[in-house]
Amino acid sequence: MNPAIRVEGLGKRFRIGQQQRYLTLRDRLAGILRAPARVLSRGANGTSHGRKEIWALREVSFEVQPGEVIGLIGRNGAGKTTLLKILSRVTQPSAGWAEICGSVGSLLEVGTGFHPELTGRENIYLNGAILGMGQREIRRKFDEIVAFAEVAEFLDTPLKHYSSGMQTRLAFAVAAHFEPQILMVDEVLAVGDLAFQKKCLGKMDEVARAGRTILFVSHQMNQIRRLCARVAWIDAGHLRMDGAAAEVVSAYESSMSRGNLGEALDRRTFGATARFLKWHFEGGAKGSNPYYLDSLGEVTVHFDLRVSTPVYHGHHGIALFNANRELIWGRATDGLRLQPGLHRISYTFPSLPLRPGAYFWQVSLWQDEEPIDQWDCLPEMIVATPNFQHPRDEWSGVLNVPSEMRLAELGELECAR
Amino acid sequence: MEYFDRQGHTITGIDNNMRLVGTPPLAKEPRVFMAMSISQSVPAQAPPLRIAPSRGLNIRLRELWAYRELLYFFIWRDIKIRYKQTVIGAAWAILQPFLTMLVFSLFFGKLAKLPSNGLPYPVFYYCALLPWSYFSGALQNATNVVVEQQRLITKIYFPRLVLPISAVLSGLVDFAIAFSILIALIAYYHITPGRAALLLPGFLLLAVLTALGFGLWLSALNAVYRDVRYVVPFLIQFWMFASPVAYSTALVPQRWRWIYGLNPMAGVIEGFRWALTGQGLAPGPLFAASAGGVVLLLVGGLFYYRAMEGTIADVV
Numbered sequence: 001m002n003p004a005i006r007v008e009g010l011g012k013r014f015r016i017g018q019q020q021r022y023l024t025l026r027d028r029l030a031g032i033l034r035a036p037a038r039v040l041s042r043g044a045n046g047t048s049h050g051r052k053e054i055w056a057l058r059e060v061s062f063e064v065q066p067g068e069v070i071g072l073i074g075r076n077g078a079g080k081t082t083l084l085k086i087l088s089r090v091t092q093p094s095a096g097w098a099e100i101c102g103s104v105g106s107l108l109e110v111g112t113g114f115h116p117e118l119t120g121r122e123n124i125y126l127n128g129a130i131l132g133m134g135q136r137e138i139r140r141k142f143d144e145i146v147a148f149a150e151v152a153e154f155l156d157t158p159l160k161h162y163s164s165g166m167q168t169r170l171a172f173a174v175a176a177h178f179e180p181q182i183l184m185v186d187e188v189l190a191v192g193d194l195a196f197q198k199k200c201l202g203k204m205d206e207v208a209r210a211g212r213t214i215l216f217v218s219h220q221m222n223q224i225r226r227l228c229a230r231v232a233w234i235d236a237g238h239l240r241m242d243g244a245a246a247e248v249v250s251a252y253e254s255s256m257s258r259g260n261l262g263e264a265l266d267r268r269t270f271g272a273t274a275r276f277l278k279w280h281f282e283g284g285a286k287g288s289n290p291y292y293l294d295s296l297g298e299v300t301v302h303f304d305l306r307v308s309t310p311v312y313h314g315h316h317g318i319a320l321f322n323a324n325r326e327l328i329w330g331r332a333t334d335g336l337r338l339q340p341g342l343h344r345i346s347y348t349f350p351s352l353p354l355r356p357g358a359y360f361w362q363v364s365l366w367q368d369e370e371p372i373d374q375w376d377c378l379p380e381m382i383v384a385t386p387n388f389q390h391p392r393d394e395w396s397g398v399l400n401v402p403s404e405m406r407l408a409e410l411g412e413l414e415c416a417r
Numbered sequence: 418m419e420y421f422d423r424q425g426h427t428i429t430g431i432d433n434n435m436r437l438v439g440t441p442p443l444a445k446e447p448r449v450f451m452a453m454s455i456s457q458s459v460p461a462q463a464p465p466l467r468i469a470p471s472r473g474l475n476i477r478l479r480e481l482w483a484y485r486e487l488l489y490f491f492i493w494r495d496i497k498i499r500y501k502q503t504v505i506g507a508a509w510a511i512l513q514p515f516l517t518m519l520v521f522s523l524f525f526g527k528l529a530k531l532p533s534n535g536l537p538y539p540v541f542y543y544c545a546l547l548p549w550s551y552f553s554g555a556l557q558n559a560t561n562v563v564v565e566q567q568r569l570i571t572k573i574y575f576p577r578l579v580l581p582i583s584a585v586l587s588g589l590v591d592f593a594i595a596f597s598i599l600i601a602l603i604a605y606y607h608i609t610p611g612r613a614a615l616l617l618p619g620f621l622l623l624a625v626l627t628a629l630g631f632g633l634w635l636s637a638l639n640a641v642y643r644d645v646r647y648v649v650p651f652l653i654q655f656w657m658f659a660s661p662v663a664y665s666t667a668l669v670p671q672r673w674r675w676i677y678g679l680n681p682m683a684g685v686i687e688g689f690r691w692a693l694t695g696q697g698l699a700p701g702p703l704f705a706a707s708a709g710g711v712v713l714l715l716v717g718g719l720f721y722y723r724a725m726e727g728t729i730a731d732v733v
Contacts, residue, residue, distance in 0.1 A: 088574055092470055093469065094726035098468040101466075390474075
């Protein structure tokens with residue numbers, strides 16, 4: 001079977017002058033007056049207008065198999081949208097090529113082509129046509145779209161009288177009922193109210209399970225974790241990492257946190273009394289990677305330290321920080337007696353119900369109020385457990401508490417009891 | 418309520434190790450959603466679409482044909498919104514040329530007493546204003562359409578050619594509405610059009626192609642150089658005086674006629690008068706030459722526009 005998307009050495013170059021919103025002849029003339037020498041010499045140095053070139057995307061290659069749901073992550077301006085624009089043919093690449101097998105639908109923005117003067121009904125037809133649906137197809141799905149958007153009573157009202165929430169709902173409804181074999185979505189689920197977002201995510205799940213190929217850009221890591229099995233991380237125009245969602249997202253998050261922390265991750269040692277050496281999960285938490293937590297079950301974490309001179313009134317502190325250096329949990333133990341040699345401090349937790357992401361432990365040892373060693377444990381702890389949180393980052397919170405939701409009918413009698 | 422993890426398992430519970438327990442994926446169970454998609458599925462092994470930096474020139478008319486429905490929707494939208502929130506609505510399509518006709522009849526006709534080939538002034542001027550107002554409107558719309566639709570262009574793919582074509586074609590509805598007044602005028606003045614009236618669609622077609630030919634160049638240029646949008650109104654004004662709208666071709670000195678005849682709109686307007694009233698100059702070799710020029714301009718415009726297409730989303 002052919003891959004649904006095949007990308008080979010794809011690149012997109014912008015001249016900085018080209019990114020300017022528009023040129024007028026006056027600008028050109030002003031440019032000549034301001035720097036006549038540069039204009040005259042531009043034939044000599046070869047670069048047109050002496051402008052700088054920027055590669056928004058460079059040497060990107062990957063393949064997507066039919067039915068795969070792949071997430072694209074990266075900082076703002078890393079090139080995700082440029083990649084999507086090239087693959088959806090909005091703009092041409094400057095280098096390399098891509099091959100696409102199957103019908104493509106791209107959703108770079110919700111409501112592209114909506115016109116405020118047209119009614120809801122008219123906009124459904126117009127927007128559908130712009131997305132690439134035939135008139136017959138739209139007519140067939142019309143009722144479904146209206147029901148999904150919950151705008152039935154306003155169908156013949158001009159769109160300009162709709163609330164922005166209604167407009168968004170209608171726009172997403174049209175887009176969601178568009179059924180190409182390959183769907184490219186750019187950050188569009190970031191809009192609308194919560195209930196509707198949930199509905200949208202459900203719809204995306206449905207599309208994914210129906211065997212369609214999806215390319216999904218989002219900054220909501222929980223959405224990415226939930227929808228995508230595979231994630232590609234684009235950094236400064238290059239494909240930095242491509243693999244299983246949990247790994248790539250964690251690597252990305254920890255890189256972002258390092259950006260936040262600067263040089264904060266370090267150690268402060270006072271004297272040569274004792275020193276923390278390493279940390280790891282027991283059994284390497286499944287043997288593979290000892291810093292990787294993928295289960296919500298019981299877990300033990302070990303901290304090894306070497307003591308050089310005896311410690312009599314030891315005080316030990318432990319703290320868990322998240323990627324933003326917010327304290328998640330801390331605990332202290334007094335009255336430790338440590339003889340010279342190697343020691344292991346262990347903590348066993350029935351469960352560490354943490355929101356997936358990157359964390360770090362901080363362990364310290366004191367004697368009589370005097371610090372001996374304080375260590376921000378490297379490498380970071382990566383949490384990649386099954387998720388029970390709200391799909392939107394701002395509502396998911398810091399804990400990922402395993403929970404079960406039930407709904408039951410309740411009689412008056414039971415309620416009164 | 419059901420929860421799904423990303424493999425599509427329904428999460429029904431949690432075992433002792435707090436790992437998720439799920440049912441098998443649901444994908445095998447076709448839902449309404451899936452069943453509907455089957456009917457519209459594309460042959461599985463359609464040749465892959467190749468995306469690469471463009472090389473060589475190709476107008477890709479077949480692709481344009483595939484997007485004809487979008488073209489229809491753009492035209493439909495233009496027509497729908499043109500007179501939204503106006504009191505008299507589509508009557509504006511009639512009033513605009515009609516009022517200009519009254520002004521021309523009064524100043525150029527009654528006061529300046531310009532010759533009108535023996536035709537009543539209202540008929541003489543309306544015959545010319547009808548194709549002219551279509552042409553000037555179409556040219557202006559086509560010039561601005563790429564800039565006006567830049568949001569669409571930067572967010573979604575479709576053959577960009579659809580835009581200027583729809584801008585040029587949507588004016589035809591106004592033309593048709595205003596045409597009814599022309600019929601009324603001709604009836605009022607008891608003028609009987611001859612068989613030449615059957616050539617009217619041909620003249621109209623030349624006006625459409627002229628507007629499109631120039632529109633293609635101007636809209637692509639306008640995307641990069643916004644100067645164009647200020648130049649075009651002036652160009653249109655100048656062009657009107659270079660066409661027999663306000664006067665008769667008979668006023669043009671014989672030795673300049675050949676240059677004058679190369680203006681395709683001069684041929685269109687003169688042709689309209691001739692076809693409807695039998696008065697004025699019948700189309701001759703100059704008309705054919707100007708029509709040939711329009712075709713060249715149009716083909717060149719198509720290639721230029723297609724060449725711009727790949728990067729238009731970056732520069733607009």
